[in-house]
Amino acid sequence: MKIIIVGCGKVGSTLAEQLSKEGNDIVVIDPNYERVQRISNEFDILGIAGSGSNHSVQEEAGIGSADLLIAVTGSDELNLLCCLIAKKAGNCHTIARVRSPEYNQEARFIQEELGLAMVINPELAAAMEIARLLRFPSAIKIETFARGRIELLQFRVPEKSILHNMKVLEIPASLKCDVLICAVTRNDQVIIPDGNFVLQSSDVISIVASPKNASVFFKKIKIQTNQVRDAMIIGGSTTTYYLALQLLAMGIGVKIIDKNRQRCENLSENLPEATIICGDGTDQTLLGEEGLAITDSFVALTDLDEENILLSLFVSDKFPQIKTVTKVNGSTFNNIIRKLNLDTVIDPKLITAEYIVRYVRAMKNSIGSNVETLYRLVNNQLEALEFNIREKAPVLNIPLEQLKLKKNLLIACIIRNRTLITPRGQDKIMLGDKVIVVTTNTGLNDISDILAEH
Amino acid sequence: MNYRVIFNLLSSASFFEAAFLLLPLVTALIYGENVAMAYVISILICLGVGTLFRLFRPKETTMHAKEGFYAVAVCWILFSLLGAIPFVITKEIPNYIDALFETVSGFTTTGASILTDVESLTHASLFWRSFTHWVGGMGILVFIMAILPSKGNGSIIHLMRAESPGPSVSKLVPKIRQTAAILYAIYFGLTVLEIILLLIGRMPLFDALTLSFGTAGTGGFGVKGDSIGSYTLFQQGVITVFMILFGINFNFYYFLLARKFGQAIGISEVRVYLLVILSSVVMIGLNTMFMYDNAFLAFHHAAFQVGSIMTTTGYTTTDFNLWPAFSKTILVALMFVGACAGSTGGGIKVSRIMLFLKGIKNELALAAHPRSIRKVKMDGHTVEPEVIRSVNAYFALYIVIFAVSVLIISLNEFDLTTNFTAVAATLNNIGPGLELVGPTGNFSYFSWGSKLVLIFDMLAGRLELIPLFMLFAPPTWKR
Numbered sequence: 001m002k003i004i005i006v007g008c009g010k011v012g013s014t015l016a017e018q019l020s021k022e023g024n025d026i027v028v029i030d031p032n033y034e035r036v037q038r039i040s041n042e043f044d045i046l047g048i049a050g051s052g053s054n055h056s057v058q059e060e061a062g063i064g065s066a067d068l069l070i071a072v073t074g075s076d077e078l079n080l081l082c083c084l085i086a087k088k089a090g091n092c093h094t095i096a097r098v099r100s101p102e103y104n105q106e107a108r109f110i111q112e113e114l115g116l117a118m119v120i121n122p123e124l125a126a127a128m129e130i131a132r133l134l135r136f137p138s139a140i141k142i143e144t145f146a147r148g149r150i151e152l153l154q155f156r157v158p159e160k161s162i163l164h165n166m167k168v169l170e171i172p173a174s175l176k177c178d179v180l181i182c183a184v185t186r187n188d189q190v191i192i193p194d195g196n197f198v199l200q201s202s203d204v205i206s207i208v209a210s211p212k213n214a215s216v217f218f219k220k221i222k223i224q225t226n227q228v229r230d231a232m233i234i235g236g237s238t239t240t241y242y243l244a245l246q247l248l249a250m251g252i253g254v255k256i257i258d259k260n261r262q263r264c265e266n267l268s269e270n271l272p273e274a275t276i277i278c279g280d281g282t283d284q285t286l287l288g289e290e291g292l293a294i295t296d297s298f299v300a301l302t303d304l305d306e307e308n309i310l311l312s313l314f315v316s317d318k319f320p321q322i323k324t325v326t327k328v329n330g331s332t333f334n335n336i337i338r339k340l341n342l343d344t345v346i347d348p349k350l351i352t353a354e355y356i357v358r359y360v361r362a363m364k365n366s367i368g369s370n371v372e373t374l375y376r377l378v379n380n381q382l383e384a385l386e387f388n389i390r391e392k393a394p395v396l397n398i399p400l401e402q403l404k405l406k407k408n409l410l411i412a413c414i415i416r417n418r419t420l421i422t423p424r425g426q427d428k429i430m431l432g433d434k435v436i437v438v439t440t441n442t443g444l445n446d447i448s449d450i451l452a453e454h
Numbered sequence: 455m456n457y458r459v460i461f462n463l464l465s466s467a468s469f470f471e472a473a474f475l476l477l478p479l480v481t482a483l484i485y486g487e488n489v490a491m492a493y494v495i496s497i498l499i500c501l502g503v504g505t506l507f508r509l510f511r512p513k514e515t516t517m518h519a520k521e522g523f524y525a526v527a528v529c530w531i532l533f534s535l536l537g538a539i540p541f542v543i544t545k546e547i548p549n550y551i552d553a554l555f556e557t558v559s560g561f562t563t564t565g566a567s568i569l570t571d572v573e574s575l576t577h578a579s580l581f582w583r584s585f586t587h588w589v590g591g592m593g594i595l596v597f598i599m600a601i602l603p604s605k606g607n608g609s610i611i612h613l614m615r616a617e618s619p620g621p622s623v624s625k626l627v628p629k630i631r632q633t634a635a636i637l638y639a640i641y642f643g644l645t646v647l648e649i650i651l652l653l654i655g656r657m658p659l660f661d662a663l664t665l666s667f668g669t670a671g672t673g674g675f676g677v678k679g680d681s682i683g684s685y686t687l688f689q690q691g692v693i694t695v696f697m698i699l700f701g702i703n704f705n706f707y708y709f710l711l712a713r714k715f716g717q718a719i720g721i722s723e724v725r726v727y728l729l730v731i732l733s734s735v736v737m738i739g740l741n742t743m744f745m746y747d748n749a750f751l752a753f754h755h756a757a758f759q760v761g762s763i764m765t766t767t768g769y770t771t772t773d774f775n776l777w778p779a780f781s782k783t784i785l786v787a788l789m790f791v792g793a794c795a796g797s798t799g800g801g802i803k804v805s806r807i808m809l810f811l812k813g814i815k816n817e818l819a820l821a822a823h824p825r826s827i828r829k830v831k832m833d834g835h836t837v838e839p840e841v842i843r844s845v846n847a848y849f850a851l852y853i854v855i856f857a858v859s860v861l862i863i864s865l866n867e868f869d870l871t872t873n874f875t876a877v878a879a880t881l882n883n884i885g886p887g888l889e890l891v892g893p894t895g896n897f898s899y900f901s902w903g904s905k906l907v908l909i910f911d912m913l914a915g916r917l918e919l920i921p922l923f924m925l926f927a928p929p930t931w932k933r
Binding site for chain 2: 002020025026027033040041044045046
């Protein structure tokens with residue numbers, strides 16, 4: 001597919017990297033010559049220095065033959081203008097990043113009336129992600145498949161858990177519940193475990209299960225599954241506003257601490273049900289006064305990554321029972337941050353890129369690929385994909401144990417007529433099924449790609 | 455530095471050379487020549503070297519700018535070292551340094567020869583000599599890249615940047631492999647077109663093939679003692695046109711094929727290039743009118759020679775050493791200008807000279823108005839200061855290497871014109887110079903030390919100085 005990306009900041013370059021690795025023809029446009037130069041050296045893409053809203057520049061980038069234009073510059077208006085011009089010049093799909101809350105209320109209008117395929121708001125996306133996690137605080141990350149019928153949950157095996165030193169094989173028998181462990185992260189290494197793999201505490205494991213089975217499983221291994229009662233949020237940014245709105249709607253108490261008086265006043269106008277505290281969120285006495293010890297969850301959303309990380313480290317050190325969420329912004333030190341024993345780390349820019357990649361995959365779907373949903377986990381090392389089996393493929397009607405699958409690949413789940421099948425060796429994939437595959441091999445496009453060699 | 459990834463590339467290069475050597479082997483078999491065995495041995499040596507390098511498996515396959523430059527330089531040297539082997543085994547060029555000179559001259563599309571009697575060579579060796587031009591013209595690694603499947607990381611752009619001629623590299627399409635494939639398709643198509651036209655002009659197939667290879671790569675090895683002199687006017691005419699066509703920036707053809715005529719005409723470099731050729735032909739034609747039977751012949755030879763020198767091909771139809779001083783001076787000036795960037799030609803390149811002159815114009819304006827802000831523009835785009843800086847660095851390096859080479863060559867006690875034009879003809883990848891190294895002379899008179907210097911000049915000229923210099927600059931060796 002031919003894709004033009006306008007703006008190569010963090011989101012733009014992440015997109016360019018991901019999408020070009022998946023075999024798309026990428027052209028990036030950015031007014032900064034050096035940046036364009038660097039990114040087109042690094043990845044196999046074409047770079048054009050110029051303004052993306054300029055018709056002749058878009059022409060040069062080949063807008064006529066492009067399938068998609070993604071505008072992710074820093075300015076909402078510029079992004080919208082790029083998409084409008086592209087729409088007129090090339091009749092391609094367009095995606096714009098629009099982050100300002102004032103446009104957000106009109107997102108639907110903008111998307112429909114301006115003919116955009118997708119409008120993405122990084123702050124809103126991050127807030128939704130955080131809200132989802134606070135509903136189920138034991139997980140580090142939750143993704144849904146098949147319209148919510150299947151969940152993929154990531155969580156850390158606690159100290160002294162019964163899972164410690166247990167073989168993957170023994171889990172269904174000893175716990176009497178139907179879940180599948182599809183990936184284990186240990187020492188920065190993603191492993192797709194076989195039956196004899198032995199779990200240890202402080203492994204981060206990913207399971208696939210229906211929501212009901214998942215809650216049974218968590219009860220059995222004695223992990224709390226109730227949604228949090230209240231949340232303490234440090235930093236009153238746009239994300240905070242979106243998050244508070246959602247949490248309040250879910251009946252979760254919200255307390256926001258911010259230094260800036262003006263911001264606090266704005267927040268209290270817009271969020272009358274929330275408690276707004278004007279003060280320094282890094283002040284331990286203040287945190288104590290405001291009842292840090294009795295709160296259920298703690299969200300660090302200040303503008304400084306370092307401050308967020310330190311705050312969360314402090315909280316989880318002092319009160320290990322509190323669920324913490326830490327925001328970092330396009331950090332290049334993800335591998336270090338993950339070692340820090342932080343609970344959940346949220347990166348709005350990565351989330352944005354992930355949403356768009358998901359859209360591109362789905363768009364490709366209509367052209368040739370059959371990926372319905374795609375999630376990337378553990379710093380993009382792991383992919384979970386949902387395939388729709390619509391036509392004949394070499395994998396159909398053969399017992400799974402006879403298929404020669406690629407290494408590091410697992411068929412996590414088959415959904416047939418709305419019923420969930422946790423696949424065993426005798427099961428077969430049939431026409432009309434939905435199949436969820438977990439793998440460390442990136443770039444699968446079709447269900448037949450799961451085979452080792454054709 | 456990641457040596458293993460370079461070794462990996464060298465291995466591929468050796469295998470490719472073995473494949474290329476199959477062609478002269480087939481030629482030897484067709485003509486029933488007894489050198490076939492020599493080519494079989496050469497192929498085996500290439501395969502052996504390739505296997506040896508393959509033993510080092512790279513742990514990390516990404517290639518950075520530095521590795522790119524080194525890989526290109528080392529690859530070209532290895533290619534030349536291996537390519538020279540058959541000439542020595544067949545005893546057609548018994549001295550290895552001489553054989554190396556001939557091969558480097560071939561791959562760098564120079565066309566300078568140490569052979570006193572070309573026609574005594576076997577068809578197989580003549581074919582190999584000309585085929586090296588065709589391979590070297592578009593670039594060895596670009597070819598490998600276009601063919602070899604590899605994981606799609608963008609790092610191969612560093613190879614392309616180091617190998618392809620011109621001040622900056624532009625991709626035609628987002629994927630570099632596709633870009634390389636498009637360039638080779640254009641190259642291949644034009645070559646085939648020339649072969650067909652020469653065959654229509656009743657040229658024997660062997661001559662049509664070898665001369666087309668020489669034209670396409672802007673090389674200049676002929677298969678006759680008097681280069682192109684003994685062919686018909688029509689055949690010479692076809693070669694003239696194609697030499698000039700191969701000196702044009704290949705982006706031009708891409709735009710034509712993609713029906714972007716506006717963009718094609720917008721390449722100011724091509725316009726300037728054609729203008730320089732036209733005005734030189736007119737001046738030389740008028741200047742040499744008295745030497746030929748009629749005006750048509752004078753302009754015919756002027757056009758052939760201007761096309762040949764400007765595109766750095768180096769074919770000759772007439773001994774231009776006998777021309778008046780004014781015409782000779784124009785030719786020497788054209789030697790330095792060279793062809794367009796992004797073509798197969800050598801020399802300094804028209805676009806680089808245009809940027810240089812524009813830079814000078816800006817400097818002059820800046821001297822008059824110290825606070826004025828000026829940007830160099832070309833084809834409607836602003837040229838970044840880094841590009842201008844790299845052009846200036848290129849000129850500085852060019853002058854240094856030129857002066858040092860002339861100094862070393864002068865130890866042979868030849869006249870200044872010979873020394874000067876010998877270096878100019880090799881550093882610009884042209885072939886013939888003036889006086890002793892003129893159209894009727896050759897490079898066999900030089901001592902082996904001078905030949906090594908000229909070999910260096912040819913490689914430096916083809917790879918545009920920087921890669922080869924990095925190879926010999928100790929500070930860049932460190933990790």
